[in-house]
Amino acid sequence: MQRYSGFGLVKHALSHHENWQRQWRNPTPKKQYDVIIVGGGGHGLATAYYLAKEFGVTNVAVIEKGWLGGGNTARNTTIVRSNYLWDEAAALYEHAMKLWEGLSQDLNYNVMFSQRGVLNLGHTLQDMRDIQRRVNANRLNGIDGEVLDAKGVQELVPIMDCSKNARYPVLGASWQPRAGVARHDAVAWGYARGADALGVDILQQTEVTGFKIRDGQIYGVHTNRGDIEAKTVGCVAAGNSGVLAKMAGFKLPLESHPLQALVSEPIKPILDTVVMSNHVHGYVSQSDKGDLVIGAGIDGYNGYGQRGSYPTVEHTLQAIVEMFPIFSRVRMNRQWGGIVDTCPDACPILSKTPVKGLFFNCGWGTGGFKATPGSGHVFAASLAKGEMHPIAEPFSMFRFHSGALIDEHGAAGVAH
Amino acid sequence: MFYIYCPYCGEHREEEEFHPKGQAHIERPKDPEACSDEAWGDYLFFRDNPRGVHHELWVHAVGCRKFFNVTRHTVTYEILETYKMGEQPSITADAQGQPREAVAASRQEGVRA
Numbered sequence: 317m318q319r320y321s322g323f324g325l326v327k328h329a330l331s332h333h334e335n336w337q338r339q340w341r342n343p344t345p346k347k348q349y350d351v352i353i354v355g356g357g358g359h360g361l362a363t364a365y366y367l368a369k370e371f372g373v374t375n376v377a378v379i380e381k382g383w384l385g386g387g388n389t390a391r392n393t394t395i396v397r398s399n400y401l402w403d404e405a406a407a408l409y410e411h412a413m414k415l416w417e418g419l420s421q422d423l424n425y426n427v428m429f430s431q432r433g434v435l436n437l438g439h440t441l442q443d444m445r446d447i448q449r450r451v452n453a454n455r456l457n458g459i460d461g462e463v464l465d466a467k468g469v470q471e472l473v474p475i476m477d478c479s480k481n482a483r484y485p486v487l488g489a490s491w492q493p494r495a496g497v498a499r500h501d502a503v504a505w506g507y508a509r510g511a512d513a514l515g516v517d518i519l520q521q522t523e524v525t526g527f528k529i530r531d532g533q534i535y536g537v538h539t540n541r542g543d544i545e546a547k548t549v550g551c552v553a554a555g556n557s558g559v560l561a562k563m564a565g566f567k568l569p570l571e572s573h574p575l576q577a578l579v580s581e582p583i584k585p586i587l588d589t590v591v592m593s594n595h596v597h598g599y600v601s602q603s604d605k606g607d608l609v610i611g612a613g614i615d616g617y618n619g620y621g622q623r624g625s626y627p628t629v630e631h632t633l634q635a636i637v638e639m640f641p642i643f644s645r646v647r648m649n650r651q652w653g654g655i656v657d658t659c660p661d662a663c664p665i666l667s668k669t670p671v672k673g674l675f676f677n678c679g680w681g682t683g684g685f686k687a688t689p690g691s692g693h694v695f696a697a698s699l700a701k702g703e704m705h706p707i708a709e710p711f712s713m714f715r716f717h718s719g720a721l722i723d724e725h726g727a728a729g730v731a732h
Numbered sequence: 733m734f735y736i737y738c739p740y741c742g743e744h745r746e747e748e749e750f751h752p753k754g755q756a757h758i759e760r761p762k763d764p765e766a767c768s769d770e771a772w773g774d775y776l777f778f779r780d781n782p783r784g785v786h787h788e789l790w791v792h793a794v795g796c797r798k799f800f801n802v803t804r805h806t807v808t809y810e811i812l813e814t815y816k817m818g819e820q821p822s823i824t825a826d827a828q829g830q831p832r833e834a835v836a837a838s839r840q841e842g843v844r845a
């Protein structure tokens with residue numbers, strides 16, 4: 317792998333940028349691998365990368381039915397934070413945050429991780445009590461956080477309507493300064509390039525259509541390009557996880573919903589942090605290109621169509637204009653949807669399954685982008701050892717029978 | 733944007749009057765105390781979530797406020813039929829999740845979807 321550097325840029329300029337190395341190969345599938353990862357989104361690619369890099373498992377295939385990151389990874393609004401309430405979730409997301417902080421260097425790929433801070437607004441007394449509780453819990457877990465009052469919020473974001481005249485006045489917020497945004501497709505590409513360099517085969521345009529299971533043990537997958545064998549298979553397929561589980565003969569406690577986002581025309585820099593509100597139900601940040609990146613909640617019905625309903629877009633923009641009257645005449649450029657796999661307790665599933673050797677990493681719902689490095693890392697450890705990593709352990713699919721749920725609805729809400 | 737036929741109001745109304753409420757035809761276990769953890773967990777949390785034909789519960793929240801059932805395709809989003817509580821769907825999925833012949837017929841009638 318040719319490493320990227322300032323010097324390299326100059327060197328390639330001399331040959332008119334015609335000799336850049338391809339970022340990853342396009343290999344023909346082998347008959348057999350040690351580990352197969354189903355799903356070439358950020359989580360699947362990160363899993364493959366850490367398998368090869370940290371655990372020495374390099375005979376690995378990532379099987380992706382479309383193109384890399386074409387699922388939710390490159391459809392999301394890129395908010396990264398770790399201020400979750402419960403110890404289990406905080407450990408997982410903070411593990412990811414620590415990896416984010418060195419990710420561009422580790423991958424030699426600029427993922428444009430920008431720690432511009434995230435505000436979670438409170439509009440009612442109960443909101444403020446919940447925020448206080450969550451920030452205290454965060455601090456006990458070593459996660460940065462502050463409780464701000466309305467004045468503090470106004471100082472950080474002068475263009476927001478923090479007056480008492482708003483229909484839902486801003487009373488304060490939680491503030492996580494280490495949180496921020498990153499460039500989502502670069503995350504997929506950076507992990508793909510890193511994994512490929514370590515020997516991982518990335519198979520795009522290859523769809524898993526079934527599993528090969530004998531005596532309750534997995535030994536391969538059927539694909540539209542023939543059968544491929546492996547005794548360990550990790551499914552990281554977000555919205556399509558339920559479909560895959562059905563092929564393997566069991567159910568997951570997931571529902572697939574459309575989640576939409578939109579971006580405005582590019583405008584001059586006006587918002588230098590991320591603002592989220594569960595109560596008026598919307599969030600916004602500004603990308604480096606200048607467009608406002610906007611999102612909110614899921615469409616309530618089940619769907620796999622990668623698009624949502626117009627009323628949801630309307631409600632989202634009402635919330636944004638409620639918080640930022642100054643944006644009322646900004647025009648929206650593009651709108652799209654991804655399919656998120658929501659879990660009843662708003663926490664993911666990293667788990668063994670009723671089939672031996674078959675593992676699932678899913679249920680990230682509306683908020684898994686931020687967890688990409690951490691999820692990939694602990695999932696890789698679990699696949700390599702055949703036992704769940706301690707950070708992943710509480711996120712077993714069997715918690716929905718034992719009752720040991722991890723209820724993150726408070727911290728997850730609209731929040732992504 | 734859906735245009736939904738409420739079987740109680742007997743009219744098509746726009747999506748915003750309704751709320752989806754998840755999978756239809758889920759029965760609460762008759763004797764919860766006698767349920768195993770498995771059965772109770774399945775009842776509370778595990779849903780079909782098919783890629784294809786789906787029977788789901790909706791409520792006409794700002795209309796008659798009644799619950800009813802919808803058969804809808806989760807990829808095309810097409811509403812194949814709506815029917816009252818206690819009734820059974822006339823359109824179901826084959827193994828591939830594609831609606832059976834009944835679809836074409838019901839569309840011709842033009843009364844439902």
Ligand SMILES: Cc1cc2nc3c(=O)[nH]c(=O)nc-3n(C[C@H](O)[C@H](O)[C@H](O)COP(=O)(O)OP(=O)(O)OC[C@H]3O[C@@H](n4cnc5c(N)ncnc54)[C@H](O)[C@@H]3O)c2cc1C
Binds near residue numbers: 387392560655
């Ligand atoms: C609009 C929107 C906004 C969001 N905003 C945020 C946010 O601000 N912050 C945040 O943290 N999270 C956010 N999320 C959630 C986040 O995007 C996801 O949780 C995360 O990207 C999931 O990554 P993944 O790699 O698991 O899934 P994906 O990127 O969806 O990858 C799964 C891959 O599996 C492939 N696949 C599926 N079935 C098969 C098969 N049978 N064979 C082969 N391949 C298959 C798919 O093609 C897909 O590429 C948002 C999501 C959406 C849709």
Ligand SMILES: [Zn+2]
Binds near residue numbers: 739740792796797
């Ligand atoms: Zn009605």
